[in-house]
Amino acid sequence: MKSFHVSRRSFLKRCSVIAAASGLPFWFVERQLAAAEAPAKKSPSPNERPGVALIGCGGQGTRDAQSAANWGEVVAVCDVDAKHAAAAAKTLTVDGKVPRIYSDFRRVLEQKDVHVLVNGTPDHWHTLVNLGAANARKDVYSEKPLTLTIDEGRWLVAAVRKSGIVLQTGTQQRSSQRFRLACELVRNERIGKLREANVWLPAGMMGGPFAKAEVPAELNWDFWQGQTPFVDYVPERCHKTFRFWYDYSGGTMTDWGAHHNDIAYWAIGLLAPREVSSQVLVPPLPGGYNTFSEYEVHYTYANGVKLNIHTTTHETFSGSKLVVDGQRNGIRFDGTEGWIWVNRDQIKASDPDLLKAPLPENAVRLYSSSNHMENFFDCVSSRKAPICDVETGHRSATMCHLGAISMRTGHSLSWDANAEQFVGEHAAAGNAHVRREQRAPYNYSFVS
Ligand SMILES: NC(=O)c1ccc[n+]([C@@H]2O[C@H](COP(=O)([O-])OP(=O)(O)OC[C@H]3O[C@@H](n4cnc5c(N)ncnc54)[C@H](O)[C@@H]3O)[C@@H](O)[C@H]2O)c1
Structure with missing residues (x-):
């Protein structure tokens, strides 16, 4: 009995230390650690x-x-x-x-x-x-x-x-406790009915025009380009900064968007938005990176919830390095009774008490993982679905693509999540971006 009390005391102390260091509420850390104290897994030989x-x-x-x-x-x-x-x-x-x-x-x-x-x-x-x-x-x-x-x-x-x-x-x-806590609190209406989510992504790189250059001897430039249209080698199109070209990526909308928009998607809990519209705030430089740097994207869900994506110039890419200065990227959930702000460093609420009270035992709980790679290897061995399985990854990417397509076409568009097609006005313009011509031999048959 004595040792039970001692170990319970040391367990609670460990929870306090972790809660203080992470900024997570005590009740959440306690629940998390208790779940993690399941019988130790045999480490593989x-x-x-x-x-x-x-x-x-x-x-x-x-x-x-x-x-x-x-x-x-x-x-x-x-x-x-x-x-x-x-x-x-x-x-x-x-x-x-x-x-x-x-x-x-x-x-x-x-x-x-x-x-x-x-x-x-x-x-x-x-x-x-x-x-x-x-x-x-x-x-x-x-x-x-x-x-x-x-x-x-x-x-x-x-x-x-x-x-x-x-x-x-x-x-x-998705394997971060902070983001899961925010999503569970939103799903359980800790801030009342969710009205809108606002996401701030870093503004994308601006630059250009760029000059073509000799292909480095070590690089197979044709293979690197793969399915995309063959162009002369331009160093800025290749390693790291490929993400600022629509041929290879979608700018910060799909780069950081794959993280923060995904968290909004997790908290909202619906397959996809029904409507998407956008405004491009700064046009790209001629002959330079062609993904949009600063923009706004607005989504509306079937239940009336709005999701707005903003870019913050306080946090921009310089080379491939993220420069942080002042206003941070992150996600704010606004409900009828308060808000919650979360990013990689902190979670805050309009009233600190919103975070402090534990969720009831019958609360909606989300898939819990505290290490993304470990969760993958656990599933490799158990054959269960990982936290970000293929459907989740596809639907989350789709949401980012919808925003990029609205920006590229300049249209407000309606999305049918079941048919995975745009419908209504300007549907043809949107659907022209749902798939792309793949340059041979780098098409689907390349791997079959
Ligand atoms: N999860 C995260 O937090 C996170 C962070 C950074 C990057 N990323 C993602 O990781 C990916 C890589 O980003 P990066 O910044 O490391 O880019 P990078 O340009 O540094 O690396 C990509 C590498 O892939 C190689 N490559 C290209 N085509 C190939 C092919 N057909 N076969 C084999 N190798 C090929 C390139 O030569 C290069 O070495 C991107 O999709 C990016 O979005 C994720």
Whole structure:
């Protein structure tokens, strides 16, 4: 009995320390830790650790693979830039075991010792790599946004379901306690009826015109471009800054939007908005990055809830680095009885008491994960759905694509989430962006 009291006391102390450090309410931390104190999982023996291959060895892919190395063994790396592949192989060498290097991911898919892929390619390559993974029956942790087009998402959902692979979308904010708390409080009407959500995304990079250059010897520029229209090599189109070109991505609307819009989507809890409209605030520079830097996007849901996306110039991309100065990106939920603000650093409410009172036992609870990569590997072993499965990743990306399509067409548009088509006025203009022409041979048949 005495030891029970001692361990209970030390447990409560641990909760207090974590609550103070994280800014999360005590009741939430206590509940979370109690759930985590389930019987310890047997750690896999070296022979049970899945073989991991990294496809796309840039900054994020390499970080993801380093994280994956906690649960698996990185046996291969693949990149169309030989320097990036070599650097990742070096970084991911453990105990003298150097991962094998590949330049065509289809060869990686043939390897019997590769069970799991980490897909860190740019957005325009996510789907073909993921479809290849499904065809080869290999589980995949794929970076966000899951797709380049809505059509890709439909193909991917069908392929993942048919193959039974586990696919985790790399929207790791879903595995953050702070964001889940905000979404659970909203879903349980802690701020009354939700009226609107407001998301602030960093403004995108402006720049240009850019000059073409010699293709670096280590880079297969044709393969890097893949399905997108072939153009002369321009360094600013390639590594890191690809996200500011519509050929390869969707600007901050799909880049940071894949994180923050996704949290709004989680809290609102409906499949998709019905209406989308937008205003572009600053036009791109001729011959430069062509995704919009500053903009507003407005969504309306069937239940009348509004979602507004804003950009903040207080936080902009400089090179590939996010420069923070003053007003932060984040999400504010406005209800009839108060608001909640959340971002990667803090959670705040119009009245601090809104956070303090525990949710009742019968409250709506959301999928709980406290480590995105661990959740993926747990599901690889249990065959359960991960927190950001393929449908979630597809629908979340769709929401971002809808905003980008409204901006690119300059129209207010109506969306039918079941048919996954625009309907009503300007539907044809919107539907022209639901899929894109894929340059041969880099179309869906490339991986079949
Ligand atoms: N989850 C997050 O917080 C987070 C953060 C940063 C980036 N990302 C995402 O990660 C992805 C990569 O971003 P990054 O900043 O690391 O970009 P990056 O340009 O640094 O890296 C991409 C790498 O993929 C390689 N590549 C391109 N096509 C390939 C192909 N067909 N096969 C193999 N390799 C290929 C490139 O040569 C490059 O090395 C993007 O989709 C981005 O949205 C996610």
